[in-house]
Every structure is written in structure tokens, then in C-alpha cells.
Amino acid sequence: MLPEVTATRYVTPLREGGSLPGIVEADDLGTYVMKFTGAGQGRKSLVAEVVCGRLAQRLGLRVPELVGIHLDPVVGLGEPDEEVQALLRASGGLNLGMDYLPGSLGFDPAGFGADPVLAGRVVWFDALIGNVDRSWRNPNMLVWHGDLWLIDHGASMIWHHNWPTAHSASAKPYDASDHALAPFSPDLAAAEQELAPKVTGDLLAEVVADVPDVWLADEPGFDGPDAVRRAYVEVLQERAASVGGRIVLGERRESRSRPPEWLRVWVEGKAAR
Template identity: 50%
Template sequence: MVSSGLRKVTVTRYIAPLREGGSLPAMADADDGFTYVVKFRGAGHGVKALIAELLGGEVARRLGLKVPEIVYVELDEAFGRTEGDEEIQDLLKGSQGLNLGLHFLSGAINFDPVAVEVSPVLASRIVWLDAFITNIDRTFRNTNMLWWHKELWLIDHGAAFYFHHSWGNWEKQALSPFPYIKDHVLLGQASELERADRECREVLTDGVLREMVALIPDVWLQWEQTEDSPEQLREVYFRFLQRRRDHSGIFLNEAKHARDAVI
């Protein structure tokens, strides 16, 4: 099953790998005439990184934050046979089928926290987002934000939801205070965390959370390490998000204490 909530495209041309990413994403053209940054199921953490990218991006979008359009990307069986780089060829062979893509923002530049000032409301909402989805990857070393058309865009959520790599005891992990928030690049500007918490909780209703987890395709939920069905795995993702939202005070207080320590 693939939900109708996202568009589906097929890769027509592999352009180049983006080697700054550990999972070796790539730029590629698709049959709709647009260029995408493709995240491959055969890389690194496999489909779980794609699920994190999908859910993280969708939560951000629902919260009114700028995220490149996310699409399902089909990779044909014959694609990549002429690729000269053996590492890339192996990656493409291992990624046949359904992958994930983000619309390529041509001309975008990496966000520079020194050069660009972010409003307290926006900074607070982004900090809240990353604490909510347990995203460890929005630091000064790797901001994972782009400046495009005078607006801030969020990218790369594949390291979020790290609970699903162990999968055990997810109920306890849903109540994590997320201590890594102390390293967040926007924490110093996030002076409206209480407001962000109130507004974000109002947006992320149970209905919205269910719509988002319904976007996870069945083919990404067929894990060797569990006998749970795709429906059962989606239910765990929903309950993790629900539990985290309902107990947001835990990670909100952690973020506030961490901010007090850096300002």
C-alpha cells in the first residue's frame, strides 16, 4: 500500500551523489521534469531512515515550517547498471523499488546562524519540532537547514525517531526528555518555547497523527526483526507520537533548562 497523500515519481537520470551525507543520497531527475534529492532504501539505516525522513518532514509541514516537497521515488530494476562507481552501483541495486525524494531547491545555500537571524517564534517552533521527533541532527556542526528565497527550509530528518532502531520499550522512549536538545543550533533564539508547545500540540491532533503514519508504505514496514504486520508497526508510530505530544512537558522543560544554561 502507498497512501495517496504524496506524489509518486520515477527516476529517469542519476545525476550525482551528495557525498557529504553518510547514507550517500543523490541528485536525480524524475519523470515529472523536476530534480530531487533521493534517499535510498539500500543505504545506511535502510527503510527506517526513510520513515524518519517522511514523518519528520510531514510533522514539520503540519506545523507550518518550510520543507521541500516529499515524494515517493520509484527506482527501476534496470536503473544504475551502467554506473561506473561500484559503491553507487551496489547502492542502486539494493534500492530497487520505492524510495524517498525531496524536491531539489536550486540555488539554496546552507543556513549560517551567524549571518541570518531567526525570529524567536520560528526558532522555538523548530526546537520544539526536533525535541518532539527526537532529531539529533540540527546542530552548529550540521544545521540541516537551507536559506532559499529569503526563507528558512528544513531538510534531513533521517536521524530522527531513533527509538525505532532498537524498537524495544518504545513506551519509555516516548517519554524521553531528549537531552541532545542542548546542542540545537537555534536553542539560544528559542525564547517562545511555551507558546510553541501550546500551538504545536493544538495542531497535532490524533487525526493528523494518523494521517501522517498512514503515509508509510507497506514495503517499508516489512522488517526481518519483527513479526508485526505493517498495520501494527504503524500503530506503534502513532502511539509513540501521541504519547510524546501528550507528555510534551517532559521535553519542553529539558529544552528550557538547556536554554537557560547557554544564554
């Protein structure tokens, strides 16, 4: 199960996140990026964070440590923003925290790189979980002490929003053409050979066991949290067996992949020097 802490201070919202996560301090003296059950994406976003984050860690990829954070909404009474206040009031109870990495930088392909082996492992992992949220526009990766860290998996496994179609939806190809690491010649064959055998039923069962019952309760079509956990195991194990053959690494579409002007100017200036 996830370690659990209690929020003691709401520090500041992170407005670049669509679900308005916030930085909080907790009673273990740790600082966390907190994601809320009351956010628009709801508890399934937190389930995806736990399943994907734990699975990435078990496959040898770097993800900030995860904790459950108990929130008393009075913790944020000093926050003047009404939107934040509403979010806190809607999120009393157990929420999710990710270890805050102080001094980390957002991954920028113009300033950082990745070797083909690491790039291949990340792309293969994202294909497994159906992560559509790691493009050049929004890499959702940090560089901390020279290492690449993966963050923000809440939009992954979109099929768990409609369980009756989960198996057919998860069987679709994964288009990695706009993936943030596509330019680094990801070695997908090596990744498939290394990672696919590790995604066993036992491993997945251990991963989904970390999802709190309260986030899985009352799921339509299931008779309890354990039944929901088994569904995640079945879909992910099925996908792991064949996803390598369904990854598309085509040429980026110019209309979608043109870099922002500030990045183009920065790269040209760097080349001129």
C-alpha cells in the same frame, strides 16, 4: 499516500550525506534529492523522513515535498563510482525523493537568523521527534528565497529501532543546548501552546498513512503495516502531551560547541567591517 514517480536519470551523488543520497531526475520532469533503501540506515531512515517531514508540514514548518521514486538500477550505469553502483543495485524498487531546492544555501547562524517564535517551533518539533541531528555542527536546514526549510530527518525517532523500549525511550528529556537555533532565544512556551494541541491521533494517523506498506512490512513484533503505524501514533501522541516540559536549553559545552576556525575568522572579519 506519497505521490510516486520514476527515476529517469541519476545526476550526481551528494557526498556530504552520510547515507550517500543522490540527485536524480524523474519522469514528472522534477529533480529530487533521492534517499535509498539500500543505504546503511535502511528503510527505517526513509520511514522517519516521511513521518517527520509530513508532520512538520502539517504543523506549518517548511519541508521540501516528498515523493516515492521507483528506481531501476540500470539508470545509474554511467556512474563510475563503485560505491554508488553498489548502492543503486541494492536499492531497486521504491525509494524516497525530496524536492530539490535550486540555489538554496545551508543555514549558517553567522549569516542567517530566526525569530524566537520560529526558533521555538523548530526546537519543539525536534524535541517531539527526538531529532539529535540539528546542531550547529550539522544544522540540516536550508535557506531558500529567504525562508527556513528543514531537511534530513532520517536519524530521528531513534526509538523505532527497538520497539519494545519505544515508550520508555521516547520519554527521555531532549537536550537542545547544542541545537542550531538555541542562540536565537526560542520561545518554547509559545510553541508548546500552539503546536501541542495540533498533534492529535487523527493528525498522526493521516501522517503515518503516507508511509508505503513495503517499508513497514515484516517488522518484528507486529502483524502488519497498520499495526506499525498505530505504534508510531501512540508514541508520538504520548510524547506531544508532555515533551515541552522535558526540553533542556542549557549552556553549550565549550568542548563540544567551539565553532570551526574558518567560521570564527569569517565572523571576526565581518565584525571588523
